[in-house]
Amino acid sequence: MTIPTDLSLHGFIATAPELSKPDSKDARFFARVGVEHWRKEADGSFTKLDPTFHNLVMYGASAKRAYARFRVGDQFVASGYITEYEKTWNEQTVQREQFVAKHIGHDTTWTRYSVDRTPANQPDPPADHLTGASEPPRVVGL
Template identity: 55%
Template sequence: MTIRTQQSISGFIASDPQLTETDRGEARFYARFGQENFRREDDGTFTKLEPSFHNLVMYRATAERAYERFAKGDSFVAEGYAHEYAYERDGQKVEGEDFVAKKIGHDTARTQYSVDRSSRAGAHEAPSREQSRAFDAPRQRPSTEAPTLGR
């Protein structure tokens, strides 16, 4: 069976999140997000460039949960898709792109937090670490170098 994949982004919330309603009465989360950019130099170092800024949107229950949990400055990782749009305003064509997140979480590489694992209705029951090993550790490959004596 193949691995199901989607587009993903990482970045930081650059504006105060907004929670509004769509025309259908569904919750809509909106925030601007930034992404750090770097250029690799010939000597192997990196030069930090100006960040780029984009639109992040979510809908329904995901939007409500994200509005409760995310604030300006938070680092995140999100899964979803890019949505291009175009419309006319005052006779001018306006084009843009949103990233529509279906799932979002804080970036564990940049965020300290605690996790509440109390059970919720409908949550998957995972075995405890003592009950199940998640995976078997890989065996070390034998060394291809000849053993040396006297070192």
């Protein structure tokens, strides 16, 4: 049996995330994201190149959770797929693409956080809990 895989994208949130239809099942998360690029040189060193910027969207309950958790500058890892669409500006039609994230999380290489292991069937915690402002109590001596 083969391992099921999706495309992945890792980068940073470049614009303030937007949430449309927040009271609907069709909620849509949107943000422009930046992707860093590097070039390996002959001597083994790396040269940082200009980042590229792309559209990232999510839908449904995942969109609402992403909107509550992500801010400008956050590093993320997402899996999903790319879709193309047409956009008309000044009577000219342009082909565009966007990354549709099915799953997204903060990149553990760059982000410090605590893990809430409350069973998944519990309601989402209040928004102030999502900011990580307070840490859970530590258990010592186990």
